Amino acid sequence: MKVLVLNCGSSSLKFQLIETDQKRIESQTEEVLAEGQVEKIGQAESIVSYKNHKGDRIKETPVILEHAAAVGVLLKHLTHAKHGVIEKTEDIEAIGHRVVHGGEMFSESAVIDSAVLEKIRECASLAPLHNPPNILGYEVASQTLPNIPHVAVFDTAFHQTMPDYAFIYALPYVLYQRFQIRRYGFHGSSHRYVSQRLGKLAEQPTEDIKSITIHIGNGCSMAAIKGGHSVDTSMGMTPLEGLVMGTRAGDIDPAIILFLMEKENLELDQANNLLNKHSGLLGITSVSNDMRELEKAMEKGNDRARLAIDIFCYRIKKYIGAYIAALGGCDHIAFTAGIGENSPLVRRKVCEGLECFGLKLDKTRNDELNREEGLISTDDSSIKVWIVPTNEEIVIARDTMTCVTERMGTNTPASDKWPDLPAGSVGRES
């Protein structure tokens, strides 16, 4: 099945066309036929990048004023006579949409029909910046390709298995009941992908594994995963909690916000910007939110860059300790995303001092293995440490294929299944 995976942001549209089927899912060998993105939608000049599995690459800067036109552009490239990978748009059999927030309503992916769409809209109050563009992505794609199934895959869904004592905050309980204030966690598709790969790499059934996955890119989060299920994660009701990130503060004493709002006379928006856009690595250093820049600055003697990297790694180390306790032990730790896959320095600093848990990092493996899947601990380390490059799109394609196959299992003719699903005949949400 050819699944188009869409990740729609407010001014961007990322896509991958993935070939998948049951066999490929079982052997984890899905193939990316083409991928790319349209950036700066609505601006004077948009940027379109496209590459296919044969190595052809396209970069162009047309004017693309709206998301519907961006979908047209990506379809034009996918079906292009020279660098295209399908003959006609009808060859796309399903579309998987990344949706950031599924609240408590979605613990699994769901075929989008009017009832599901309504629920995704309800969840927008929990992710006002993310869910609306995700919905827009569905709307424009379903107008262009109305006769195929569209599936929503949620960043939060994987963490819905957390026990209540891990997701309830110590606030008046009525706030959870009234506003659904609780820990949701994000990066779910990434943590799920990495934990599934660990099973494959370690040749162990996922059910038997206790693992800690460390997703450190611009956004950073960790998950404690037992038997393939998330039991805790560092991001909270929003993606602000937890680790230090490029520009986000992560964990701080909440009273600091009240203090600052009073001292600096901050409005809500200003406080929000302070915590989300001016904090983290950038806030500490005033140099950059980019780990590569900070490593260079540290080498040149910038002590604030040294401090930011130390704080960043120390926070991760503390969470590892906490998650070993939460899991009652740990078999595998995996680093993923831009920093996790590329920075031997960060991985080394995080693992230093964890020898008390039997963790032994192999210096040579850690220095030599980059952007590649593999083991970076010694063979006799009791906790195995891995690099596992993440692939959220593969998880979205897998779920799309699975949801569609399940729906196809009902006895409705294919032509009747997708466009006019009656409200209420919801797929797999709970």
Ligand code: ADP
């Ligand atoms: P996003 O969360 O936007 O998907 P990425 O996963 O691409 O981000 O991660 C971006 C981060 O990865 C940046 O901080 C960048 O500096 C870092 N990074 C990328 N390559 C390297 C490298 N070679 N060494 C250290 N950090 C790197």
